[in-house]
Amino acid sequence: MPKMKTKRAAAKRFKKTGTGLLVRNKAYKSHILTKKSTKRKRNLRKDAVTDKTNVKNMMKVLPYL
Secondary structure: OOOOOOOHHHHHHOEEOOOOOEEEEOOOOOOOOOOOOHHHHHHHOOEEEOOHHHHHHHHHHOOOO
16 A cells, blocks of 8 residues: 655644644734734734644645644
């Protein structure tokens, strides 16, 4: 049986924590930052845990993560 291929786009965007949760970066931090408050931009820096409804699909895309 051949090895499964990892979707490289997903591999670059998601990491696994020590407890097995998937972590991602938040969106809306790349441009048009002038109208966003400092607090909002600061909170966008933090990692977000991927929602449990998406984890099943993400593990198919990332078989060796």
